[in-house]
Amino acid sequence: MTFSFERFSATRRLILQGAGSVALAGLGNLIALPALAAANDKYPEDAFKQKGDKDAIQALYGRSAEASDKVKLDAPEIAENGAVVPISVTTTLENVTSISFLVSGNPNALAASYQIPEGTLPVVANRLKMQQTSNVIAIVEAGGKLYSATKEVKVTVGGCGG
Amino acid sequence: MPIRRREFLKLSGAAALSALPRFARAADVASIYDLERFGNARILHLTDTHAQLKPVYFREPSVNIGLGAMAGQPPHLVGKAFLDRFGIKPDSADAYAFTCVDFEKSAPRFGKLGGFAHLKTLIDRLRGDVGEARTLLLDGGDLWQGTGLANAMQGADMVEAANLLGIEAMTGHWEFTYGEAALRANLAGFKGEFLAQNVFLTEEAAFNDAKAFDPASGRVFKPATIKELGGYRVAVIGQAFPYVPVAHPKRFTPDWTFGIHDDELSTLVNDLRAREKVDAVILLSHNGMDVDLKLAGRITGIDVILGGHTHDAVPQPVPVKNVGGTTLVTNAGSNGKFLGVLDLELGKGKVSGVRYRLLPVFSELLKPDPAMTALIDRLREPHAAWFDKIATTDRLLYRRGNFSGPMDQLICDALRSELDAEIALSPGFRWGTTALAGQALTMEDVLGETAITYPETYVQSMTGAEIKAVLEDVCDNLFNPDPYYQQGGDMVRTGGLSYVCAPAEGMGKRISELRLDSGRPIEAGKRYKVAGWASMNAQAGKPVWDVFANHLRAGTTPRAHGSGVTLKGIDGNPGIVGQG
Numbered sequence: 008m009t010f011s012f013e014r015f016s017a018t019r020r021l022i023l024q025g026a027g028s029v030a031l032a033g034l035g036n037l038i039a040l041p042a043l044a045a046a047n048d049k050y051p052e053d054a055f056k057q058k059g060d061k062d063a064i065q066a067l068y069g070r071s072a073e074a075s076d077k078v079k080l081d082a083p084e085i086a087e088n089g090a091v092v093p094i095s096v097t098t099t100l101e102n103v104t105s106i107s108f109l110v111s112g113n114p115n116a117l118a119a120s121y122q123i124p125e126g127t128l129p130v131v132a133n134r135l136k137m138q139q140t141s142n143v144i145a146i147v148e149a150g151g152k153l154y155s156a157t158k159e160v161k162v163t164v165g166g167c168g169g
Numbered sequence: 170m171p172i173r174r175r176e177f178l179k180l181s182g183a184a185a186l187s188a189l190p191r192f193a194r195a196a197d198v199a200s201i202y203d204l205e206r207f208g209n210a211r212i213l214h215l216t217d218t219h220a221q222l223k224p225v226y227f228r229e230p231s232v233n234i235g236l237g238a239m240a241g242q243p244p245h246l247v248g249k250a251f252l253d254r255f256g257i258k259p260d261s262a263d264a265y266a267f268t269c270v271d272f273e274k275s276a277p278r279f280g281k282l283g284g285f286a287h288l289k290t291l292i293d294r295l296r297g298d299v300g301e302a303r304t305l306l307l308d309g310g311d312l313w314q315g316t317g318l319a320n321a322m323q324g325a326d327m328v329e330a331a332n333l334l335g336i337e338a339m340t341g342h343w344e345f346t347y348g349e350a351a352l353r354a355n356l357a358g359f360k361g362e363f364l365a366q367n368v369f370l371t372e373e374a375a376f377n378d379a380k381a382f383d384p385a386s387g388r389v390f391k392p393a394t395i396k397e398l399g400g401y402r403v404a405v406i407g408q409a410f411p412y413v414p415v416a417h418p419k420r421f422t423p424d425w426t427f428g429i430h431d432d433e434l435s436t437l438v439n440d441l442r443a444r445e446k447v448d449a450v451i452l453l454s455h456n457g458m459d460v461d462l463k464l465a466g467r468i469t470g471i472d473v474i475l476g477g478h479t480h481d482a483v484p485q486p487v488p489v490k491n492v493g494g495t496t497l498v499t500n501a502g503s504n505g506k507f508l509g510v511l512d513l514e515l516g517k518g519k520v521s522g523v524r525y526r527l528l529p530v531f532s533e534l535l536k537p538d539p540a541m542t543a544l545i546d547r548l549r550e551p552h553a554a555w556f557d558k559i560a561t562t563d564r565l566l567y568r569r570g571n572f573s574g575p576m577d578q579l580i581c582d583a584l585r586s587e588l589d590a591e592i593a594l595s596p597g598f599r600w601g602t603t604a605l606a607g608q609a610l611t612m613e614d615v616l617g618e619t620a621i622t623y624p625e626t627y628v629q630s631m632t633g634a635e636i637k638a639v640l641e642d643v644c645d646n647l648f649n650p651d652p653y654y655q656q657g658g659d660m661v662r663t664g665g666l667s668y669v670c671a672p673a674e675g676m677g678k679r680i681s682e683l684r685l686d687s688g689r690p691i692e693a694g695k696r697y698k699v700a701g702w703a704s705m706n707a708q709a710g711k712p713v714w715d716v717f718a719n720h721l722r723a724g725t726t727p728r729a730h731g732s733g734v735t736l737k738g739i740d741g742n743p744g745i746v747g748q749g
Contacts, residue, residue, distance in 0.1 A: 084653040087414040
């Protein structure tokens with residue numbers, strides 16, 4: 008058994024740092040195109056400030072997403088370490104323009120949002136910092152519509168297994 | 170003891186005739202291990218022996234609750250409901266082996282079960298019956314941990330025993346808690362193969378070129394092996410315990426990541442069938458039975474899942490339908506009490522017939538193998554000091570059960586009195602043997618309840634809210650409605666603390682009415698002195714076995730208390746003795 012009751016405090020900054028470092032390791036090609044992202048959009052400050060997942064999606068995209076089995080979200084059932092939960096998303100949808108991750112149970116739900124330039128494989132791996140057990144939502148924007156996949160990831164103090 | 174033996178033979182013969190006709194057919198009393206021939210290949214399955222080289226007493230649970238779709242379904246049946254479900258006669262040797270019914274009455278009559286020397290005799294016989302080339306011996310893990318000897322030797326004793334027994338492939342769980350170096354050293358001496366399709370390098374470890382079986386996939390171990398049995402190709406896939414770094418300190422496996430990995434497993438199965446043209450696929454699993462039952466419904470192409478981890482002794486396989494056909498799911502008990510015998514009728518590209526038996530290993534019916542006996546004696550000899558009596562128990566002591574057992578109550582007593590704490594918490598492990606009233610307890614027995622690689626005790630100050638959070642967290646590991654979110658193991662044991670538990674509620678809503686022994690409610694904001702062991706964080710306190718042994722030596726009468734847990738909202742559930 009273990010007892011660790013630290014709650015992480017600095018939310019948005021830490022999440023973004025985590026996202027950035029993973030993008031460096033796994034997806035250098037996206038990072039290499041900052042000019043494009045910058046040209047398209049400014050930093051979606053309002054979306055990152057939203058508490059709940061629905062509000063964040065609305066703030067980011069201005070509409071809601073429909074669940075789709077064409078969005079494949081790979082995430083652990085039980086996190087080995089809630090501070091770094093590896094997730095990835097792939098999709099068979101065409102014309103993907105952005106992919107975003109949300110953690111419903113975090114103080115601010117939106118964890119990361121990626122612009123997907125034309126001609127890029129829509130595959131993003133990320134690490135999420137999770138405060139507690141909650142749904143992780145992947146949003147794929149394709150052809151002007153929003154699609155989602157959701158999986159519950161359990162964050163446990165662990166121990167006491169047999 | 171000739172009288173006891175005769176009585177045993179008579180009774181077990183009767184049991185064989187009337188109670189389990191499907192498994193034991195012959196009328197001859199000596200025949201419970203004479204199996205009718207079936208098919209053209211035989212796979213023998215051991216799991217969760219927890220390094221018990223010698224025969225043991227082990228009482229099966231009187232509380233093993235299943236909820237939702239699992240309510241009243243195997244393995245969540247206990248006592249009479251279990252006997253009824255599987256047609257086992259009360260008062261029979263099988264009733265004693267498979268359930269807790271009349272345990273204290275039956276234990277002296279039917280004796281201890283298991284033991285590697287007895288297993289060796291039985292296994293050799295069952296392999297000889299069908300011919301060595303048509304048989305396979307598999308171990309589902311938790312082979313290297315559970316005794317003081319295994320802990321002291323980091324499992325090396327069990328590698329020797331496994332080699333002599335002839336184990337050809339295994340997977341793991343507690344094996345990982347010795348750390349990578351010890352695990353690899355053991356595997357270098359193991360004559361069989363260690364299989365795990367669901368253990369991968371972490372990204373950092375892969376980046377740093379850590380050792381892997383297959384650097385491309387990141388798989389640390391060989392995922393599967395193909396064995397030729399009587400001209401047919403049988404694939405055996407290993408599925409290690411998916412939650413090693415969650416259930417145990419992460420420091421033992423810093424470079425490895427686990428998980429169930431359905432998709433990778435499915436790809437592997439399809440690959441074995443399409444490219445390797447195997448005739449049968451067996452999953453050697455340490456998922457736990459509920460997880461295996463869910464997995465069997467999601468993945469196609471597996472013929473049989475030979476399961477372990479949850480220590481469920483299930484006499485018959487559970488057939489699970491999926492889009493590709495049916496997968497059989499078994500679970501083969503623990504502590505060497507049982508040997509699973511899977512007879513297969515193999516055809517080209519398919520299994521056309523299956524017969525399964527879970528044989529209790531009655532040590533009094535089997536002559537111990539001399540070579541294995543000599544090996545066990547040699548391994549135990551340096552630890553003779555552990556065999557001296559340190560106390561005599563005045564009552565039955567067992568551990569297994571969802572919430573509590575007298576063995577753990579005694580450990581909680583020890584923690585509270587030796588470490589001067591008002592509350593004790595003790596992990597809900599499912600291993601650890603049973604002691605009968607009047608039995609001498611030795612250091613070997615104490616270690617058999619406590620021997621882990623993170624035995625250090627702690628004393629810490631916790632708020633009532635933190636204590637409740639711990640109980641809720643562990644309770645969800647046990648009763649989450651989705652098996653993929655369960656880790657196995659039982660509820661954390663408490664001393665000095667009682668509570669009400671509603672297993673069917675959601676996370677955070679199961680635990681209520683926490684009270685100290687005095688009856689005073691535990692307050693969320695107030696601090697309490699809590700002692701425990703098996704912490705996920707490194708601790709510096711004395712090993713729990715010394716705390717436990719000191720307490721036994723002091724001869725304190727155990728506190729008179731019940732389990733401390735009142736269950737709510739599960740009336741009629743046949744996972745509780747006396748219900749259903």
